[in-house]
Amino acid sequence: MRETMAVEAIETGTVIDHIPAGQGLNILARIQKRNAQARLTVGLNLPSKGSGLKDIIKVEGWLFSEQDAAEMALYAPHATVNIIEAYKVVKKFPIGLPAEFTGIFPCPNTNCISHAEPVATRFSVTETPEKVQLRCHFCERSFADSLFKH
Structure with missing residues (x-):
């Protein structure tokens, strides 16, 4: 059996992964507040090996800084941000709560x-x-x- 991706790959942008199930919509609202024109792909309640279910958000054309990610920390302090260029992860960092x-x-x-x-x-x-x-x-x-x- 061949595995398929539940959410399509993006060429350039940011992927917020390992969002606790149910918090993806809160993060989506923060992203849209900052950039109402952001092109987004959202996956809710996807299977996760570590936590059972997770949400995931892909933002095309916006490479998040650690400050951008910090705004999402209240909703998903243990999520991971992946910076994508040419369909490859070029940087990966945990969101983490800011001080x-x-x-x-x-x-x-x-x-x-x-x-x-x-x-x-x-x-x-x-x-x-x-x-x-x-x-x-x-x-x-x-x-x-x-x-x-x-």
Whole structure:
């Protein structure tokens, strides 16, 4: 029996692999917010040897930097980014949670000064095996990462 790829190969771009099943749509929303014209191929609930099921997103023509990938980290901190050129992987790196998120999410605290002033939100990140906490730089409140996931 011949194996076939569930998602078509791309010539140049970025592949985000090993996204936890169910988080692909959140990452898709972040990508579309940054580039509404991005050409995307999305695979949801695909078989994965390591985790049972996974999501995968291929972005044609956009070579993610580690900063681009960091924006997706809240949804898939253990995913892998593959940079593709001429149909070959030329660079591979884990997404990983950054120490801080800047200007990506609004503060859930509606009384936070970041809602009234023209400042970029800033959250420091703390990760434990059980959860991820984000702490607002301005109001100093801590929030569970689930508040930021759609």
